[in-house]
Amino acid sequence: MMEQIPAREFHAADGVEDWRSLYHLVSAHFRTASLAEGVAFVEEIGRITGEAEAQYLAVDLRAAGVTVSLGRRDVALARRVSSAAKELHLRADPTAVQVVNVTLDVLVGGNVLPFWKALLGYGQIGDDYLFDSLRRGPGFGLQQMDSERPQRNRIHLDVAVPHDQAEARVAAALAAGGRLVSDSYAPKWWVLADAEGNEACIATWLGRE
Structure with missing residues (x-):
């Protein structure tokens, strides 16, 4: 099982600028122009997420955006999700997570x-x-x-x-x-x-x- 890293160590890593620590979670919210755009992003998250990683992944899909939360501060997975969002031209909004x-x-x-x-x-x-x-x-x-x-x-x-x-x-x-x-x-x-x-x-x- 992956060991939880400190929030300070997570935020010091490169490529996780979209993400914010909230207690034991890290979350990112990505704005979407439509539900279809959000569905496409969620499908890509499913494609890039391994079976072991999926157990601590939560995705909330709405027409205006997708919130992704990780129950462990997984730098590698956070980077992959952000990269997928960037490929789909989705912008992160840190004010929308809590x-x-x-x-x-x-x-x-x-x-x-x-x-x-x-x-x-x-x-x-x-x-x-x-x-x-x-x-x-x-x-x-x-x-x-x-x-x-x-x-x-x-x-x-x-x-x-x-x-x-x-x-x-x-x-x-x-x-x-x-x-x-x-x-x-x-x-x-x-x-x-x-x-x-x-x-x-x-x-x-x-x-x-």
Whole structure:
């Protein structure tokens, strides 16, 4: 099995300029002028992807674009996908990739995770994370609390964005009426809140490796 390389090492490689790390994934979005153009690109991805590589490849096809995600930071496959896009005259748009997770603050994770797993019909990774095996919905994670916080919301969104898009996304959220709760861990993550105090985080891979 291929060993996962650090995000910093992936981004230092040549030929992966289209790609952005989002937690453990790397993703690229390629704009298309039609569904037929996207289908042609997906067919080419299928042709150049080996059987072993396909197990951690996800492709989302829409009329306006194709998003390709790799569950492992595979420089060689990323290069081949980008090369196929270039041959088809498709342009990458790094602003269009992100990962959204729903995060629940808990006191005893083991008491609540089975409920959410059954409710969502998700699979489980480790002791604190659930995922949609069909990759249609957001991930669902648990975050340990030290004590109860009855005056604070316990469910929030974590939005992972490309490292070079994070500050613009934070600025857009603030301009839209949000406020900065904390940037103590930036650029790993920023904590923001809406006008009523409901919190969310903008996160990047920076500071995680």
